[in-house]
Amino acid sequence: MSESGGGGVREVKSAARTVELLELLTARGDRPARLQELADALGVPRSSMYALLQTLVSRGWVRTDITGSLYGIGIRALLTGTGYLDSDPRVRLVRPYLDEASDALGETIHMGRLDGRDVAYLATRESHEYLRTISRVGRRLPAHAGALGKALLAERPDAQLPDEPYAALTPRTRTTRASLAADLAEVRARGYAIDREEGVPGIAGFGFALRYDSPAQDAISCSVPVVRLTPGHEQRIVAVMREVRAKIEATAPASGGTVRWR
Incomplete structure (x- = not known):
């Protein structure tokens, strides 16, 4: 974990990395990304990025194409955003x-x-x-x-x-x-x-x-x-x-x- 600006509370790296990945995929819009692109952009090992992507794919936060080589933002992001507006x-x-x-x-x-x-x-x-x-x-x-x-x-x-x-x-x-x-x-x-x-x-x-x-x-x-x-x-x-x-x-x-x- 690393220090954050929130009154000395320490940041959870895995959580921060997940958020950064979702924000990156969101910013790309209709341009899906490859595994290596995402690993390079966030500065993490390819194996760690692959494991994170597979976890998010299984939960609907990230989607992948039929070849499993391209990644984009998943439907759970939409549902969560709708929940924000409704609340x-x-x-x-x-x-x-x-x-x-x-x-x-x-x-x-x-x-x-x-x-x-x-x-x-x-x-x-x-x-x-x-x-x-x-x-x-x-x-x-x-x-x-x-x-x-x-x-x-x-x-x-x-x-x-x-x-x-x-x-x-x-x-x-x-x-x-x-x-x-x-x-x-x-x-x-x-x-x-x-x-x-x-x-x-x-x-x-x-x-x-x-x-x-x-x-x-x-x-x-x-x-x-x-x-x-x-x-x-x-x-x-x-x-x-x-x-x-x-x-x-x-x-x-x-x-x-x-x-x-x-």
Whole structure:
């Protein structure tokens, strides 16, 4: 075992290695990996990696092809992720209001949560006009590159901004701490974040932090193709999303009496 940052509690190496493997397979998406690739990536002996993979395959956390030479994330990961969403009171609270915003605007509406440098998508209502699988539930995107993330980063002092480098998802992505800080100052003054093709080419986003926690951990956003983003439609989006945010924050129960997850 090795030391962790959790108050002197020692880390269990086998558990840490299992989590690292699952995270690696998840990050690869539809690109299955070979045994040696995984052993090299995590710096463990091939025999140890093989034993770990076989254990996880038998339990459904990892799947393998018919030859037994390629590995990918298994169905148990999906079931566990679904359990997370079903058990989260904030997600249950927000879902009906995403429906309301989607019906009113006809655009794609998201709920996301800040997780380190990224935002994890927890709920999505897709527009019938266009489909963007990049924002499906469970996907993570860098917080600096989208409306959801910038709305949440603006709730924190600039001293807590992620360290550079910032990945450029599009030519419009803000890639320096200084440019991001300047944008976040505008977010604070405006009351919501705007993403104009910074995360996805051709898509603009409007993000609103949900302040039922302090600092806010969750946000909602509306995504719309720039080709149909007229000034009038933008005003309508902001008005509806502000109203929906106010309803969510008014409905959210006080934290007292509920589980406060770290």
